[in-house]
Amino acid sequence: MYAKLALRSLKRSVKDYSIYVLTLVLVVGLFYSFLSVTSPYYAAQLPISINLSYLSQEMGKLIPGSTILLSFLIVYVNSYIMRRKQKEFALELMIGMERTKVGLLFFLETFWMGAIAVIAGILLGIFGSQIISSIVLKSFGEPFWLRLAVYPDTIGWTLLFFWGLFFLVGFMNMRVLKKKHLLSMLSSVECGNSKKWDRSIQGIVIAAFFLTLLVESLLCREMLPIIMRVSAKIRIYVGLWMVTMLLLAVCVLWFLKKCYKNQESGKAEAALTAASFVDIGLAFACAGILEDGVKQGALPEYWIMLPYFYGAVCLVMAVILFYTSVSWLALNRIEYQKTGKYRNLFLFGQIRSNIRAISKTMGIITVAMVTGLVITGWMPTLSGEMEGYLKERSVYDLQIFTVRHGVEQGKENKRIALDFSYIADYLKDRQVAVKSEIRIHSYYLQEEDEQEEKPILGIAVSDYNKLRTLSGEKAIVLSDNSFALQWEKKVIPKDMQAFDEKYPSVRIGNTQLNKMADGNYQTSVGMGLFTGNVKAVYILPDAVCEGLKTATDYYVANLEEVLSIEKAEKINEEMSVWLEALSENRQGSGYIRLKTLQLNQGISNTLIQRLCTTYISLILIIVCATIIALQQIMDAAEHKKRFLIIKKLGADEKQMNQVVNRQVGLWFVVSTGISSIVSMGILTVICVKSYRNYINYVPLGEVLWKIGLVYLLFWLIMMAYFAAACNLFKKNIEV
Amino acid sequence: MDNILRIEHIEKFYGSRGNVVKALDDISFKVAEGEFSGIMGPSGSGKTTLLNCISTIDMVSAGNIYIGGKNITELKEKEMARFRRENLGFIFQDYSLLETLSIKENIELMLSVNQVSVDEAEEKILKIAEELGISGILEKFPNEVSGGESQRCACARAMVNKPKIVLADEPTGALDSHSSKLLLQLFEKMNERRNVTILMVTHDAFTASYAKRILFLKDGRVFTEIRRGSKNRKEFFNEILDVMAVLGGDLSDVR
Numbered sequence: 001m002y003a004k005l006a007l008r009s010l011k012r013s014v015k016d017y018s019i020y021v022l023t024l025v026l027v028v029g030l031f032y033s034f035l036s037v038t039s040p041y042y043a044a045q046l047p048i049s050i051n052l053s054y055l056s057q058e059m060g061k062l063i064p065g066s067t068i069l070l071s072f073l074i075v076y077v078n079s080y081i082m083r084r085k086q087k088e089f090a091l092e093l094m095i096g097m098e099r100t101k102v103g104l105l106f107f108l109e110t111f112w113m114g115a116i117a118v119i120a121g122i123l124l125g126i127f128g129s130q131i132i133s134s135i136v137l138k139s140f141g142e143p144f145w146l147r148l149a150v151y152p153d154t155i156g157w158t159l160l161f162f163w164g165l166f167f168l169v170g171f172m173n174m175r176v177l178k179k180k181h182l183l184s185m186l187s188s189v190e191c192g193n194s195k196k197w198d199r200s201i202q203g204i205v206i207a208a209f210f211l212t213l214l215v216e217s218l219l220c221r222e223m224l225p226i227i228m229r230v231s232a233k234i235r236i237y238v239g240l241w242m243v244t245m246l247l248l249a250v251c252v253l254w255f256l257k258k259c260y261k262n263q264e265s266g267k268a269e270a271a272l273t274a275a276s277f278v279d280i281g282l283a284f285a286c287a288g289i290l291e292d293g294v295k296q297g298a299l300p301e302y303w304i305m306l307p308y309f310y311g312a313v314c315l316v317m318a319v320i321l322f323y324t325s326v327s328w329l330a331l332n333r334i335e336y337q338k339t340g341k342y343r344n345l346f347l348f349g350q351i352r353s354n355i356r357a358i359s360k361t362m363g364i365i366t367v368a369m370v371t372g373l374v375i376t377g378w379m380p381t382l383s384g385e386m387e388g389y390l391k392e393r394s395v396y397d398l399q400i401f402t403v404r405h406g407v408e409q410g411k412e413n414k415r416i417a418l419d420f421s422y423i424a425d426y427l428k429d430r431q432v433a434v435k436s437e438i439r440i441h442s443y444y445l446q447e448e449d450e451q452e453e454k455p456i457l458g459i460a461v462s463d464y465n466k467l468r469t470l471s472g473e474k475a476i477v478l479s480d481n482s483f484a485l486q487w488e489k490k491v492i493p494k495d496m497q498a499f500d501e502k503y504p505s506v507r508i509g510n511t512q513l514n515k516m517a518d519g520n521y522q523t524s525v526g527m528g529l530f531t532g533n534v535k536a537v538y539i540l541p542d543a544v545c546e547g548l549k550t551a552t553d554y555y556v557a558n559l560e561e562v563l564s565i566e567k568a569e570k571i572n573e574e575m576s577v578w579l580e581a582l583s584e585n586r587q588g589s590g591y592i593r594l595k596t597l598q599l600n601q602g603i604s605n606t607l608i609q610r611l612c613t614t615y616i617s618l619i620l621i622i623v624c625a626t627i628i629a630l631q632q633i634m635d636a637a638e639h640k641k642r643f644l645i646i647k648k649l650g651a652d653e654k655q656m657n658q659v660v661n662r663q664v665g666l667w668f669v670v671s672t673g674i675s676s677i678v679s680m681g682i683l684t685v686i687c688v689k690s691y692r693n694y695i696n697y698v699p700l701g702e703v704l705w706k707i708g709l710v711y712l713l714f715w716l717i718m719m720a721y722f723a724a725a726c727n728l729f730k731k732n733i734e735v
Numbered sequence: 736m737d738n739i740l741r742i743e744h745i746e747k748f749y750g751s752r753g754n755v756v757k758a759l760d761d762i763s764f765k766v767a768e769g770e771f772s773g774i775m776g777p778s779g780s781g782k783t784t785l786l787n788c789i790s791t792i793d794m795v796s797a798g799n800i801y802i803g804g805k806n807i808t809e810l811k812e813k814e815m816a817r818f819r820r821e822n823l824g825f826i827f828q829d830y831s832l833l834e835t836l837s838i839k840e841n842i843e844l845m846l847s848v849n850q851v852s853v854d855e856a857e858e859k860i861l862k863i864a865e866e867l868g869i870s871g872i873l874e875k876f877p878n879e880v881s882g883g884e885s886q887r888c889a890c891a892r893a894m895v896n897k898p899k900i901v902l903a904d905e906p907t908g909a910l911d912s913h914s915s916k917l918l919l920q921l922f923e924k925m926n927e928r929r930n931v932t933i934l935m936v937t938h939d940a941f942t943a944s945y946a947k948r949i950l951f952l953k954d955g956r957v958f959t960e961i962r963r964g965s966k967n968r969k970e971f972f973n974e975i976l977d978v979m980a981v982l983g984g985d986l987s988d989v990r
Contacts, residue, residue, distance in 0.1 A: 338853050339853050342843060342847050342853045343847060345836065345840055345843055345844045346833070346836075346844060346847075348836075348840075349835030349836040352835060353834070353835035642835065645831045645832075646833075646844070646848065647816075648790075648819070648825055649819070649820060649825065649848055650816050650817070650820020650821070650848055650849070651816060651820070652816030652817060653812070653813065653816065655816075655848065
């Protein structure tokens with residue numbers, strides 16, 4: 001009986017919630033699609049060379065964890081429905097229904113909606129999982145084939161997760177309903193937006209205020225004693241930051257005073273927004289300076305993260321306040337723009353009536369969308385960089401190398417010599433057939449280099465050529481009395497050129513060597529040559545190396561057969577134990593790298609990053625678009641009368657459509673525009689700052705193309721939601 | 736005087752097969768230009784249905800309605816909105832003011848919908864506000880003024896664009912007696928000075944007594960019609976009460 005009643009009630013309000021149900025279907029579909037690759041049923045269908053256990057383990061935690069974001073949407077929609085239905089609940093209570101039954105009826109209504117969405121979402125997910133599967137297989141270099149992705153465990157987890165979420169929210173609703181007074185339900189006024197945002201924004205502002213005071217006092221305590229010892233540039237930056245923080249604190253007090261007195265606080269909000277943005281810029285500018293201070297031991301370690309954390313808190317506050325202050329400025333401008341206001345009077349009234357409440361929601365939505373856009377926009381480049389680096393370091397089947405004698409990463413390491421014959425015997429014992437192997441050393445150019453923190457080492461050209469040959473590259477020839485350089489892949493030509501200009505020659509003992517023309521190489525020669533965070537190795541004539549002190553040993557082999565994961569793990573474990581035993585302190589003596597494991601872990605890591613960030617961003621953007629759309633649809637449902645009035649006054653269909661499109665479009669365009677601009681700014685900073693890390697793996701054109709694609713997809717999603725919102729809005733105001 | 740409104744044999748049915756209700760049954764009457772007419776009748780007599788049909792909000796099932804010589808029953812959906820905003824003025828029981836706009840903006844809205852120029856609009860608003868005594872509250876919002884002031888604002892909105900006819904649906908229904916009296920005096924004044932044609936639906940005899948002519952509806956038909964003529968308002972009020980007694984209205988309808 002109750003189920004039937006709930007279903008009928010749901011049918012009545014279906015047009016209000018259709019966009020919410022659509023989002024639920026999409027989110028469940030995404031959840032199922034991404035989770036399906038963690039299923040053992042899926043893994044069983046894969047070739048044996050692919051081991052997804054690490055990927056499954058990590059994604060199994062990350063996907064449900066990030067879907068918690070959806071609970072905000074569910075809670076938002078439920079609280080709205082509850083507000084609208086208060087009178088209905090009151091009526092049910094008055095005719096003698098028990099509170100538990102009223103609550104149960106409401107729970108069933110929302111549960112029906114969720115249950116239908118989850119089932120539809122799973123069906124969508126079965127198709128969607130093909131796309132995720134094709135990404136996984138492509139990453140591992142395997143061909144894609146269609147499969148029916150119906151996995152009982154994934155279905156079970158999806159049902160358990162979402163139905164659990166609905167049960168939890170339903171239970172909370174029932175509790176709220178139990179505590180509500182009948183009288184307050186009866187006298188409830190349907191209002192567009194609750195006042196809660198006002199309190200929450202004040203909460204954020206107060207939090208930012210205390211954080212500002214904390215950072216300011218910490219800076220005073222830790223920077224002032226050393227302020228005269230640092231450079232003038234640092235003094236200026238940190239000084240400016242401290243001054244703006246004080247300014248921000250004053251603006252916060254002004255804003256809170258206005259809030260307390262319940263006065264129009266447009267000016268205070270605008271001042272606080274401006275101060276926040278300046279403060280954020282200076283916080284990020286000082287972050288690098290303070291990090292250097294930490295590295296030099298002058299400042300505590302928390303200064304590495306504190307400026308970023310502070311900047312993030314201020315950014316949330318600034319974006320939220322930005323909307324209110326811009327709205328305030330815009331409304332003031334419109335007041336003076338007589339004709340513009342006169343032609344759009346109704347729209348003007350609509351915006352003015354809920355601008356304060358919507359601004360705060362919009363601010364939070366923008367922060368979420370910016371996060372989503374930055375993550376998705378940057379992820380393809382980061383993945384490209386990771387994949388490029390993976391290819392570079394996993395060029396050989398087996399690599400074993402020692403770390404150099406001296407100081408490395410603050411640790412004292414003693415010279416460790418690799419017993420190459422032990423390795424050969426070990427491999428023979430384990431029945432690992434070696435196709436070709438190389439045993440080489442790197443050398444200190446000067447005796448005193450041994451005590452240096454980051455000396456550039458050298459290798460004999462014959463040894464270098466062996467590595468090149470094994471990598472499938474041609475050997476090089478050094479001209480008389482010359483040297484060349486092998487660089488790490490990520491070093492950019494500009495840096496190599498700068499080095500060439502600074503060090504055109506090198507003196508080793510009594511021999512002077514000059515840089516060979518075109519003597520910069522970036523061939524992939526594995527990991528053993530760059531062990532101490534040094535990005536280059538000198539390639540020296542064999543004769544010069546004869547008298548030099550050995551720094552590290554490097555064993556490289558290509559095998560007859562590809563190692564299985566199990567065998568590779570076994571070798572890795574045993575060889576690591578052996579390597580550790582070579583060192584006095586049983587650590588940091590050297591490393592073993594097996595291609596099979598490198599590829600599996602590397603690809604899995606890249607995949608986890610790509611899939612999870614794409615998933616989180618999609619959820620964020622979809623949830624945000626849904627909230628913007630729902631806000632407008634709810635406005636239409638709650639204030640239908642306003643539209644009826646202008647219709648009665650003689651507004652024709654064209655004018656009505658114009659009003660609806662402008663009202664709905666305004667918030668979509670503003671939120672999409674601002675999040676696009678802010679995220680583009682952040683992406684530009686990242687692009688410039690990490691240019692050196694990615695440019696040799698991912699060309700700039702490709703970076704921009706991929707970012708462009710992300711924005712195109714984002715705008716398409718927003719347009720789709722805008723169209724749906726307009727449509728439902730018009731249906732809601734129909735007589 | 737020309738007839739602004741001419742109604743010929745209109746009928747209105749509600750419901751579907753097997754459950755048909757006849758809300759209006761062969762109603763015909765005329766309203767001349769500058770006439771202040773009222774429609775009275777007990778609940779369910781068809782007053783609001785008739786007003787809705789005249790205001791193009793509802794469609795008649797049969798018959799014709801002419802406003803300013805134009806047969807509005809033949810208007811297409813698109814033409815109706817245009818016709819409504821150019822020829823009709825509305826006053827509702829609940830004022831129907833947009834709480835999002837100030838009193839001035841609410842009046843301005845009507846002119847904006849009609850695409851009147853900004854300067855002309857400003858002039859018209861100030862003039863009508865002066866006439867209706869709401870100049871002092873123009874910048875206020877509907878929730879900041881009294882019911883009487885709100886209804887005067889609605890009145891200004893209805894009349895500012897000089898419509899052919901003003902349709903008032905229970906305009907004093909939500910007002911106290913003092914505010915009602917003030918509003919009705921304004922109706923009289925606007926009717927006399929501006930020659931505004933007003934058609935008012937009411938179930939209240941006191942309100943109806945301000946009109947010059949009353950049409951009584953019963954069960955969807957015109958039961959009778961009375962004219963004030965040279966009678967004073969008190970005499971006309973008594974006459975209305977007499978008709979109501981015959982009609983079957985109870986004493987609560989009589990003030």
